Amino acid sequence: xxxxxxxVKRILISIPVLFGVIIIIFVLSRLIPGDPVVTYLNSIxxxxxxxxxxxxxxxxxxxxxxxxxxxxxxxxxxxxxFSGNWGYSVSTNVGEDVWTLIMQRLPRTVxxxxxxxxxxxxxxxxxxxxxxxxxxxxxxTVLRGLALIGVSIPVFFLGNLLQFFLSLQLGWFPATGFxxxxxxxxxxxxxxxxxxxxxxxxxxxxxxxxYHLILPVFCLSFVSLGTITRQSRSSMLEVLEQDYVRTARxxxxxxxxxxxxxxLKNSLLPTTTIIGLNLASILSGAVLTEVTFDINGIGKLxxxxxxxxxxxxxxxxxxxITVIYLSISLAIDIGFSILDPRIRY
Numbered sequence: 130x131x132x133x134x135x136x137v138k139r140i141l142i143s144i145p146v147l148f149g150v151i152i153i154i155f156v157l158s159r160l161i162p163g164d165p166v167v168t169y170l171n172s173i174x175x176x177x178x179x180x181x182x183x184x185x186x187x188x189x190x191x192x193x194x195x196x197x198x199x200x201x202x203x204x205x206x207x208x209x210x211f212s213g214n215w216g217y218s219v220s221t222n223v224g225e226d227v228w229t230l231i232m233q234r235l236p237r238t239v240x241x242x243x244x245x246x247x248x249x250x251x252x253x254x255x256x257x258x259x260x261x262x263x264x265x266x267x268x269x270t271v272l273r274g275l276a277l278i279g280v281s282i283p284v285f286f287l288g289n290l291l292q293f294f295l296s297l298q299l300g301w302f303p304a305t306g307f308x309x310x311x312x313x314x315x316x317x318x319x320x321x322x323x324x325x326x327x328x329x330x331x332x333x334x335x336x337x338x339x340y341h342l343i344l345p346v347f348c349l350s351f352v353s354l355g356t357i358t359r360q361s362r363s364s365m366l367e368v369l370e371q372d373y374v375r376t377a378r379x380x381x382x383x384x385x386x387x388x389x390x391x392x393l394k395n396s397l398l399p400t401t402t403i404i405g406l407n408l409a410s411i412l413s414g415a416v417l418t419e420v421t422f423d424i425n426g427i428g429k430l431x432x433x434x435x436x437x438x439x440x441x442x443x444x445x446x447x448x449x450i451t452v453i454y455l456s457i458s459l460a461i462d463i464g465f466s467i468l469d470p471r472i473r474y
Contacts, residue, residue, distance in 0.1 A: 136463065154443065154448075163437075206444065221442065246411055256361070285417040285420075288421035307338060361400050431446050
């Protein structure tokens with residue numbers, strides 16, 4: 130099976146998975162104890178002691194279709210979801226289109242995730258190779274210890290430690306936020322702050338933004354760094370035991386070339402899977418990181434929406450995250466065929 134047919138097949142297989150997630154999150158969101166109508170009315174300053182509260186409550190409930198049977202609500206939700214009508218927020222930004230709200234927050238999460246995974250890949254693979262090449266030596270022991278810490282430490286706990294020591298005690302970095310409060314937003318072009326500041330020429334905003342991202346990016350990259358380092362070391366040690374590596378050494382190939390040209394590429398196959406899964410887990414880890422550092426990305430938006438019973442934002446966010454997960458999984462399998470020509474679909 131060629132790569133195109135395989136990709137089409139994987140996409141078709143992903144459709145039932147996507148529908149399963151949609152059904153589960155729809156049901157779970159409706160089981161959250163709370164009332165989105167009350168949240169909406171409170172957000173616009175209308176409370177139960179208002180004279181026409183009951184009338185307004187019934188009116189909003191009807192507009193949101195919450196007075197209909199749950200099956201009817203689900204059918205409408207599916208039709209709206211795939212027609213691009215994702216509804217409106219009833220809590221975070223009252224009355225704002227859900228799609229617009231997500232697109233405003235998504236770039237910040239993408240920035241954190243991409244910076245974190247790039248740093249994790251570059252350093253993690255390098256450390257894994259160093260650890261494997263110095264097997265059972267002191268440097269290997271130190272690197273394995275650091276990797277174990279990275280795997281074990283909760284991301285929110287590491288974030289709190291970084292805030293306490295590097296922000297509150299030493300004052301080296303800002304503890305929260307993604308920009309200085311006195312700085313404006315750049316002209317909206319793409320929604321990505323880095324790109325927009327480059328196009329607008331407001332480079333001081335770019336420096337301020339990157340400065341605020343240092344701690345959250347370090348926090349996320351350190352956690353995923355441990356997993357990538359451990360997997361890189363394990364894969365490299367396995368490859369180094371192969372016959373073709375011993376043959377290369379017997380032919381007098383320089384040890385550095387043995388690692389770089391013969392062992393590294395083949396050891397990246399299982400590591401690629403871990404990298405892809407780490408990219409997906411970074412998106413979920415961004416939820417806690419964004420809350421810890423008060424960064425308004427989709428992670429913080431998800432938490433705020435759950436606390437406010439905002440069904441429409443919750444369902445849309447999980448849908449977007451699921452599509453990202455499935456896309457990453459497909460990209461990993463395609464990447465296998467690029468790294469190893471022997472793989473044919």
